[in-house]
Amino acid sequence: MGIGEWPEGERPREKLIAMGSQALSDAELLAIFLRTGVRGRSAVDLSRDLLMNFGGLRPLLEAGREQFCSAHGLGDAKYVQLQAALELSRRHLETLLVRGDVLNSSQTVRRYLSAQLRDAGHEIFAALFLDSQHRVLRFEKLFTGTLDSAAVYPREVVKQALAVGAGAVIFAHNHPSGVAEPSDADRRITTRLTEALGLFDIRVLDHFIVGDGEVLSFAERGLL
Template sequence: MGISHWPEGERPREKLIHLGPQALSDAELLAIFLRVGVKGRSAVDLARDLLSEFDGLRPLLEADRGTFCRAHGLGDAKYVQLQAALELSRRHLETLLMRGDALNSPAMVRRFLSAHLRDLGHEVFAALFLDSQHRVLRFEKLFTGTLDAAAVYPREVARRALALNAGAIIFAHNHPSGVAEPSDADRRITTRLVEALGLFDIRVLDHFVVGDGEVTSFAERGWL
């Protein structure tokens, strides 16, 4: 039976309108994105099949183009739509973050950094450059490394901060292993950055390590 023949309260679109997106299951949300099913399978049935095939929503959203497009019911058009939706979400977070004091939105900072760094297959060291009122000036990915390391140069960080007239910085980097526990090397480079930037009265407010579903804060551990 097609979704149009379902009771209105069970149809994903109507359910979202009346109850909000948080009330829908992963399969129902994915069904709205898919819009239509395939022969003999409704959009919700197809969504459930895909979630089972990819072993969950996140692996589906993170799949590369080749893997995504090989799945039954998907293709280049859906892949393009999905990438556009994900990028809109990242830009929306950035817009919200740019509106106010970053320190008054710690949860949003975490979501923003996770959205930009969590799914990368190599280590990236990034920074949120802030003005003296802790408003975001710019987010930049500064250094890129291999699977488990990125060379970070305090002199280059200081030069960029001065060019942006930053008064403070929040650092972040990802661990492709998925483990958000800071290493000894992470702590050493943070100390060097604090010392280098302190010469120019630029404060390091925090350093986040982004893992698989977890973001660890140096400041919360009392390391800054």
Template sequence: MAIRDWPEGERPREKLLALGPEALSDAELLAIFLRVGVRGRSAVDLARDLLGAFGGLRPLLEADRERFCAEHGLGMAKFVQLQATLELSRRHLACQLGRGDALTSPSLVRAYLAAQLRHLGHEEFAALFLDSQHRVIRFESLFRGTLDSASVYPREVARRALELGAGAMIFAHNHPSGVAEPSDADRRITERLREALGLFEIRVLDHFVVGDGEVVSFAERGWI
């Protein structure tokens, strides 16, 4: 049965307008993105098929172009549309974070850093540069590593912080393995960064490790 023949309260678009997007399932939200189904399958049916084929929403959203476009019912136009939607979401988080004090919005900081780093298949070390009132100056990726490790150079980090006039910093890196538990090496490099930046009176406020379903804060663990 076509979606237009469903009861109005069960159609994804009408349901979203009546109850809000949080009331919809992954399949219903994806169906709105897809707009149409394929022969013999409604957009919701197709969405459920795709979620099953990819193993869930996140693998679908993070699929590379070749894998995404190979699936029946998708294609290059949908891939471009999805990438634009995801980037808009990241920029929206950046706008929210940039309006205020980063330390008063820990959940927003977490969400922003996860959006920037969680989908990467390689390890990347990044930083939020903050002014003396802890307002965001900018976010930058500083070092890119292999699947296992990234080389981080405190001298380069300090140089960039001075260029931007930063008074404080929040670091973040992802673990492509999906396990967010910080390693001994993560703790050592954080201490080296604190020492190097401390020479210029630049505070390290936190270091987040981004995994699949968790983002670990060094500050919350009492390590900073």
């Protein structure tokens, strides 16, 4: 039976319109994206198969082109559409940050940093440079490293902050291991950066560690 023959309240599109996107399962949301199934399998059936084969929604969304396109029912067109949708989501989060005081948008900051850093296979150290009213001036990926470390140079961070006229900074880096717990090195570099920027009256508001499903805040942990 095709989706068009299902009761109206069970069809993904109609369900979304009636109840909102949050009411849909991963398979139902994916089915709307796919639009059509394959011979003998509805879009929802195909979505369930894909989620099972990839091991969940996140591995599917993070799959490279070759792996993604090799799955039954997918291809270059779907891969391009998906990458465009993911980039639109990242840019939407960025526009939300730019609108106002990031200190009043802590969850948006977390989602944005997670979208930017979570999926990298190596460590990236980044900064949100803010003006004196805590509005976003620029997001910069400053340093990259190996799987478990990144070389961070306070002089370069100060240079970037002064160049954009920052009054405050929020730092962030990812842990490719997925464990969002600060290491001794994380604590030391945060202290060094705070001291270096403090010489120029630039405040460090927070340092986030992006893990797998968790974004840890130094400020909330009392580490700043």
